[in-house]
Amino acid sequence: MNKAVCAIVAALLSLASATDAAAYWQEAAATQASVEDGQAGPVVEPVGALDGGGLLVDRDFGVQTSAAGLDRLVEMYQWRIRDGEYERVWNAARIDSTGFDGERRNPPFQLESRRWWSEQATLDGHPVDPQVLQVLGEWRVFRPNFTRLPLNMAAAFQPEGDGLGSAENPLQPQIGDLRIRWRELILPPLRGKVALRDGVWHLRPSVMPGIERGGTDDEALASAAGDGQGDVSPLSWWWLAVPLLLIVLLLKRRKTRRKS
Template sequence: MRSRLHAAFGSLRYLAVSCMLAVSIAPAGSAQAFDWAQQAPVAGTGNERTDGDAVGEPVGELDPGAPIVDRDFGVSTRSAGLDRQVEMYQWRLHRGEYQRVWNAARIDSSDFDDAHRNPPFLLDNRRWWSDDARLDGRPVDQEVLQALGEWRVFRPGFSRLPLNMAATFQPEGDGLGSAENPLQPQIGDLRIRWRELVLPPLQGRVVFRDGAWRLRPSAAPGAAHAAAPAAARGAAAASRSGSSDDGTLSWWWLSLPLVLLLILALWRRSPKGKR
């Protein structure tokens, strides 16, 4: 009887050691599998290489190309875009009362009385985009500029202001204004501001395709972060929870031999077990 108990005890001890080795090895293997699932390219996210794509991530900075010029005012910038904003001081009817306001578009005054008619809006708001921007010597699709660019106000120099504009406008704040006294503008006065386009680093945001750098779908404004496939998400959840839905053993079952070994050791220590 004692020899049988020794044999059973030895078998359980061997099984317990094997289970402990499995428990120590399994997490590392699961982590490696999860890392592989995270690093593998996901179709449709812009991380995969496309046919004919022989260029990796960009390494340089954006070259916006030739200066962009607002020829009406001689204002120029070496950024990837130029934006002219024009406002006119005009009448607005609000809750039955006439108010004087700056507005970026002409307010329709056709229903106003004769004393509160707004003059024509003589200057347009305009926006220019670079058409020869390059990155690492290769063209950049204009969609990249429009999607990722940020408009920032800048104060241009007015050394090239045409004479006809110089007779009407003078520097005011960061731009130009037509009011003789900027603190007391009159109906019909204009003020103009310019903004230039600034882009963030484009690494990870563009992919070279069809001869130009183009916007990655995952970098488009409002796009959610690229999601892993359902299988990868399931593997990650199983790795974090310690359980699995595909039939593999859970940690609770792996610990069962250790419990049996403990019960056997206590039984051998008892007076009944020593007989």
């Protein structure tokens, strides 16, 4: 076996070694993540988007969404005392007007705020633990389609901003007037934030209430481990290219010697 062939064999062995090393570090990162999440095997990362599992409906107003949560926020125009002075404000809870002047009393709420959570949300075909929705979900105001508004509500409310209002003149509301907005629950990408245990997606221990959303240790580990389909970091690819470059140089050198 001549020197060129030996060099090629050595380069191929180096290539295989580099590939094995990259695979080793991928598996090590996945194993470390699984240990932190209390799993016996590598962490399974979500691939698709969250499916809310059907429509959530506010039947009082015919408002619906396919998101994982629906929130109805009701505010009433009321009196309150601030720095010894009476003022009118929108507030989501009734302000106790006991002790106010007789002309400045707040009426009871005629309509309640309500919230609906999806009980059938799935991710990649597996159910999602409710805690995932409650911790990671973000409420965003949306403008519903009021084509299903019941006649009794249509008689009492009119479109106002992104929702409905009971004031005859929205620019001059009166004490006791209501305004209603709806919000839907939106979830960010869940890769690195959830782990599949016993067939259910659970919140990872490192992603708990009070911890800033965004980069987490689990995400860093997941990134190092790739997406489970044989990804290798850019640095690993650089080392894989070195043996191939050596092969090309050796063949070129051998061809030059033959010509001379």
